[in-house]
Amino acid sequence: MKVTLITGASGGIGKAIAFEFAAKGHHLLLVARNKEKLSTICSELHVKFKIEAHYITADLCDKNSPQFIYEESKRRGLSINILVNNAGKGSSGEFYKNILDSELEIIQLNNASLVALSHYFVKDMIAKKSGYIINIASMIAFIPSPYMAVYAGSKHFLKTFTYSFAEECKPYNVKVMLFSPGLTTSNFMNTKENNNDWGKTLTANSNTQTPEEVANELMIAFGKEKVFHVSGSKNRFFVKMTGLMSQRFIAKTFGKQKRNQMGLK
Numbered sequence: 267m268k269v270t271l272i273t274g275a276s277g278g279i280g281k282a283i284a285f286e287f288a289a290k291g292h293h294l295l296l297v298a299r300n301k302e303k304l305s306t307i308c309s310e311l312h313v314k315f316k317i318e319a320h321y322i323t324a325d326l327c328d329k330n331s332p333q334f335i336y337e338e339s340k341r342r343g344l345s346i347n348i349l350v351n352n353a354g355k356g357s358s359g360e361f362y363k364n365i366l367d368s369e370l371e372i373i374q375l376n377n378a379s380l381v382a383l384s385h386y387f388v389k390d391m392i393a394k395k396s397g398y399i400i401n402i403a404s405m406i407a408f409i410p411s412p413y414m415a416v417y418a419g420s421k422h423f424l425k426t427f428t429y430s431f432a433e434e435c436k437p438y439n440v441k442v443m444l445f446s447p448g449l450t451t452s453n454f455m456n457t458k459e460n461n462n463d464w465g466k467t468l469t470a471n472s473n474t475q476t477p478e479e480v481a482n483e484l485m486i487a488f489g490k491e492k493v494f495h496v497s498g499s500k501n502r503f504f505v506k507m508t509g510l511m512s513q514r515f516i517a518k519t520f521g522k523q524k525r526n527q528m529g530l531k
Contacts, residue, residue, distance in 0.1 A: 274353030356417030
């Protein structure tokens with residue numbers, strides 16, 4: 267059975283993406299850590315859209331999870347023709363004060379596990395000369411972001427990796443897209459790593475979209491087979507404007523602004 271695999275699908279953007287694909291008749295394989303949420307979502311999708319919805323409970327902060335997901339999908343006879351690498355996490359605050367293990371988990375989840383999943387599943391897509399991989403990045407992929415240093419670095423890596431990877435896949439009719447949302451009304455900023463004074467400062471007065479708005483834009487970009495898309499017209503304008511500035515200037519400006527907001531010199 268051909269299915270669309272979506273990571274980080276138990277809430278937020280991942281869940282909204284699952285509903286968009288289900289509405290288009292796609293069978294699904296959802297991955298996240300929370301078994302209860304996954305089971306409930308799969309049941310709802312099956313009833314509402316009459317599609318097959320499967321799930322695998324896995325923590326992609328664990329380096330062994332990508333191989334487990336790949337092998338488990340094979341064992342179940344599920345053929346992944348679309349892979350949506352959505353799972354991700356970040357942190358806010360001064361890097362030297364943040365917990366090192368949590369910072370390293372960001373790199374494992376946002377980069378290493380995504381690369382591993384892409385490596386496992388793209389081989390099958392290349393063999394069939396058909397497939398689509400969507401990597402969910404962030405507007406931060408285009409700018410330095412002091413006080414979210416590791417998260418920003420992980421998304422910069424993802425941007426460069428995806429552009430390069432997409433070009434390599436062209437001869438095999440496998441399409442790869444970098445999709446970059448801005449700040450979204452989800453639980454992303456409510457984690458222990460982000461729910462602090464720095465996190466609140468970073469997101470104050472920011473333009474936001476709902477997960478449903480982001481997922482809807484993703485489906486439009488997917489339908490047009492885009493290689494790159496920034497979600498939200500204001501976000502697209504911001505990316506264009508910052509593209510005219512040096513990365514060092516942006517880092518200095520944002521760093522000073524955030525320190526002023528925190529009452530620091």
